[in-house]
Amino acid sequence: MGYQFLAATVLLLHLGFSAFVVAGAVLVVRRRRLLPLHLAAVAWGIAVEVTGAACPLTALENRLRLLAGTAGYAGGFVDHYLVALIYPAGLTRGMQALLAASVLAVNAVLYAHILRGTWLHRN
Numbered sequence: 001m002g003y004q005f006l007a008a009t010v011l012l013l014h015l016g017f018s019a020f021v022v023a024g025a026v027l028v029v030r031r032r033r034l035l036p037l038h039l040a041a042v043a044w045g046i047a048v049e050v051t052g053a054a055c056p057l058t059a060l061e062n063r064l065r066l067l068a069g070t071a072g073y074a075g076g077f078v079d080h081y082l083v084a085l086i087y088p089a090g091l092t093r094g095m096q097a098l099l100a101a102s103v104l105a106v107n108a109v110l111y112a113h114i115l116r117g118t119w120l121h122r123n
Contacts, residue, residue, distance in 0.1 A: 003068035010061040017057070021045035022103055025110030042107050049100035052093065 020027070022045075024038040048055050065071065 003064045004070065007061050007064035007068060007070075010057055010064060014055070014057045014061065017041065018045070022106055023110070025107055025114060028111075029114055042103065045103055046100045049096045049103070052096060 020038065021041045024034065024041060028034050028038055047053070
């Protein structure tokens with residue numbers, strides 16, 4: 001199995017994890033057992049954004065790209081893949097705080113609906 005393929009697989013895993021962090025509460029409606037996993041993922045995502053820490057998946061992807069003979073990238077996953085979609089300029093600490101607050105707000109709204117039973121009665 002080629003390193004480039006493995007790097008692409010890590011990238012897809014990272015994208016999936018990021019989507020789960022933002023909107024995984026929607027899955028919790030149907031699969032309650034995902035609740036602890038989702039809350040842990042949200043906490044991790046917020047912590048990475050607030051502290052500016054590097055996600056281990058970014059380091060793994062970069063390492064695999066280097067082993068494949070291609071260039072890795074500087075900065076984190078959000079910097080490299082998502083900033084161009086979200087922001088026209090570079091990612092700042094203030095923007096990271098805004099991302100963390102957005103993740104928290106989206107999940108608070110989703111869980112408020114779940115706790116109120118809004119989605120439970122629709123399904």
